[in-house]
Amino acid sequence: MVLRYRVRGHGGSVRRHGVETKFMYDAIIVGARCAGAATAMLLARRGHRVLLVDRATFPSDLPHGHFLHRRGPARLKRWGLLDRVAATGAPPITSVVSDYGDFPLIDRDIMVDGAPLGYGPRRRAIDQILLDAAVEAGADLRTGFAVQDYIGDGERIIGIRGREAAGRTLVTEHPPVTIGADGRNSRLARTVGAPMYEEQPPLTCWYFSYWSGIPDPGLQLYLRNRRLVLAFPADADLVAIFAAWAASMLPHVRADIPGHFMEAVDAIPALAEQVRAGR
Incomplete structure (x- = not known):
């Protein structure tokens, strides 16, 4: 044509x-x-x-994940928009704690293409x-x-x-x-009639919430009892806490979302102490 x-x-x-x-x-x-x-x-x-x-x-707002990483921060920097992201109050994330139940791996001062590893502004921002x-x-x-x-x-x-x-x-x-x-x-x-490709059924279900009064955690990932917990700083002095379960667990989790959410967080004592001291 x-x-x-x-x-x-x-x-x-x-x-x-x-x-x-x-x-x-x-x-x-x-x-x-x-x-x-x-x-x-x-x-x-x-x-x-x-x-x-x-x-x-x-x-x-939109109930979706909002951790900007990989080449996202570098692209925003190239577009001249990274300073605006920082102005939302979302701090640069340059440290990662990965703990899958045996021992934690800690990385610090991570930069990707001249920009911080990530930022976590909420979708409305x-x-x-x-x-x-x-x-x-x-x-x-x-x-x-x-x-x-x-x-x-x-x-x-x-x-x-x-x-x-x-x-x-x-x-x-x-x-x-x-x-x-x-x-x-x-x-x-x-x-x-656009064709679909690389299609996969949902593997996990997620719930998340925002907390104030918690120190900046950087990016933290924990796996406990087949539940993944993710924490990172968002904008407006908030910390985002995400929890994930196998998709097959969704009906069970929905029956008591706050209870199952805090049960997942409580499996990480150090994080749970900070979350319960926040609001």
Whole structure:
């Protein structure tokens, strides 16, 4: 498929099968959290006209993990955003304690590609940082906007149709490129029949909570009685404590979440003492 594309001021056009379709945006990204916002920022920084939409409003939290590691901090540094992460109160994490029941392994002063090993800002913080950066780069943002339909021509997606939370009128946009960043249950992926690959059933179930009044633990990982406990500093002087069980244990854990959570923490006496002294 060959597309002829040209930009005309604030718009452009695509010619397919001899028909020219004009558009206001080079790309529309559905989903404005970390993946969508970062994509919008990078495209906008290259001069593309980008519309970023999400049914959620921001800042808002999401019950997902949020430990930024591997090359995440280095990438944020390269984008000029690492100082904003630090400004949330999330300290740099450069130490790791790994204890799987026999003896602890302790690593300190860990840097990856010139940046700390990790940071742990909550999703409401990191998503907002990336969203602000996308808008500053020139992307247009519509929050509280629910995409209700994708428009196709039999070969590809050629537009979206949706409405804002308080709006009664359907809005239609026709970009040459539509990008789905709307999560694992992506409506766009279902619409185009995107194939799934490297698919695995859930192996673990997780619960997590935030505590104040606990010293910065760095990153700590413990395995006790087939339960994994993970601790790291988040933003706003909070410490995140995650606990994981085999997925088959989910009905059992759900029957008493606080009790099973603290049972997992209590299997690590030193950590349990700090958690119970916090709030």
